[in-house]
Amino acid sequence: MSENTQETVKTDENEALREEGIRALKAEREANKALREELKALKDWKDAQEAAGKSETQKLTDENSALKATNAKTASEALRLRVAMQKGLTEKQAARLVGEDEEALLADADDLLSSFKPAEPSEEGKDDGSDLDTRPKEKLKGGARPQEEAVEYDPAKLAAEIAAISQ
Template identity: 40%
Template sequence: MSNDPNPTPDPTPDPDPAQDPAPAAEDPTDWKAEARKWEGLAKKHKSAAERLQELEDKDKTEAQRLTEDRDSHKTRADQAEGELMRLRVGLAKGLTEAQARRLVGSTKEELEADADDLLATFGGKSDDKPAPSRRPTEHLRGGGDPEEDPEVDLRKIADQIPRR
């Protein structure tokens, strides 16, 4: 950068924001063809990746393979136990299965606290009233057959009204 006290202005003027910019040139790339090309390469190299994994596994000792198997099974067991604990706490608190799956915590106490917070925030099932259904119930009263045209005796109706 020069220390010129009178720098010369940039010869290219700034674009005027009021003017529309020139339309961009259309992208000539055929994206479907590109996707097919990369998908084909992935399929081609998948067998090579599997072969590499086999070679790496061959060099491992039996103890290493057993350790890896044990670790993967332990991880799956921990995940299943966590899911079971969430479902049990949710069931005990009256949550639905979908709500119970969203509980957060690693201990039973943390899950129970989260379930209580969920119930306090969104409300839960109350023992004294039924759970709301998705469809409103209709409170209809019987009327009669609209095809029938009963004769109405207004004097009988008036006699049924209690007087003070």
């Protein structure tokens, strides 16, 4: 045989094997699909049998437990929102409240509110960096005479001095 004839025979055999493999793969997939459908039907039947086997009392007990859990969750959410309304919190802030009873929620709300307030200055006029809303007091000195104390330019003090002089 020549080389071309041998290659033609091999090519024909490969194509035949490919076609048989594709057919076998399709058949296997169809069988797998049918088995999955049968398994689903059996699971559904089993669940129906279990549900039918439960007594009426057990069904009502299960439903009662589910309703109690839902009721507890709803009551907790209502309490959290009531405390948030009392303290003037937003809905997002209310979601952060943690506590089992009203007192714990109120304490947590107070703590949350205090964390958002700016700190009060510790002493009047003293800048310790805790008060972020005020600017630091300037301690300027004259350029020609830096040894001399700076003149006070507080408008209220100047007005008081002028009023005292004019009387």
